[in-house]
Amino acid sequence: DAGVTQSPTHLIKTRGQQVTLRCSPKSGHDTVSWYQQALGQGPQFIFQYYEEEERQRGNFPDRFSGHQFPNYSSELNVNALLLGDSALYLCASSLGFGNQPQHFGDGTRLSIL
Amino acid sequence: GESVGLHLPTLSVQEGDNSIINCAYSNSASDYFIWYKQESGKGPQFIIDIRSNMDKRQGQRVTVLLNKTVKHLSLQIAATQPGDSAVYFCAENKGDRGSTLGRLYFGRGTQLTVWP
Numbered sequence: 001d002a003g004v005t006q007s008p009t010h011l012i013k014t015r016g017q018q019v020t021l022r023c024s025p026k027s028g029h030d031t032v033s034w035y036q037q038a039l040g041q042g043p044q045f046i047f048q049y050y051e052e053e054e055r056q057r058g059n060f061p062d063r064f065s066g067h068q069f070p071n072y073s074s075e076l077n078v079n080a081l082l083l084g085d086s087a088l089y090l091c092a093s094s095l096g097f098g099n100q101p102q103h104f105g106d107g108t109r110l111s112i113l
Numbered sequence: 114g115e116s117v118g119l120h121l122p123t124l125s126v127q128e129g130d131n132s133i134i135n136c137a138y139s140n141s142a143s144d145y146f147i148w149y150k151q152e153s154g155k156g157p158q159f160i161i162d163i164r165s166n167m168d169k170r171q172g173q174r175v176t177v178l179l180n181k182t183v184k185h186l187s188l189q190i191a192a193t194q195p196g197d198s199a200v201y202f203c204a205e206n207k208g209d210r211g212s213t214l215g216r217l218y219f220g221r222g223t224q225l226t227v228w229p
Binding site: 004033035040041042043044045048056058090092094099100101102103104105106107 | 159218
């Protein structure tokens, strides 16, 4: 039973560039959430996708956008990268409505030069 | 405002001892809580969860206690092992404006170090 998988594992970009991160949810899960984790901090919620729509959004600018595909996989896009966007980006999947545990992938480490 | 935080940033214990990691939350409307373990270079790993209609829940070597009166959550690890060394986060799961889709609010985390 495959867990949450994310790609790539590491990425280096320069300021102003754009990046796309990818996530495949745990088998049987239909909801994908994205989090940003700065060094030494807890993860911060970016947004959540269910039925291919953004359902909830955290306090992140419009430079952060996403997409969910019919197979429940998801992408996180960040435009006009800033140095402060350097972080570990985590994807978590869960099963639909109600309070259900979210299971995380190992993240993509994004470094902005 | 809403926040989930931990009382202690670091905790060191001897192998075989019991560990207790504490967490305070401020949103009385939260109805679901999760403990995660995060090892270096990995994503958070689900340990145990508890709903607000419960005071206690036990898993394998772990127990979570919820005190809604003082908005306090704790994770107890029995017979702590070196492999338990990691950062532990409590997370509060609450949807926005009545949404039934939860979102997680994390605290800073507690670094648990287990000495042989």
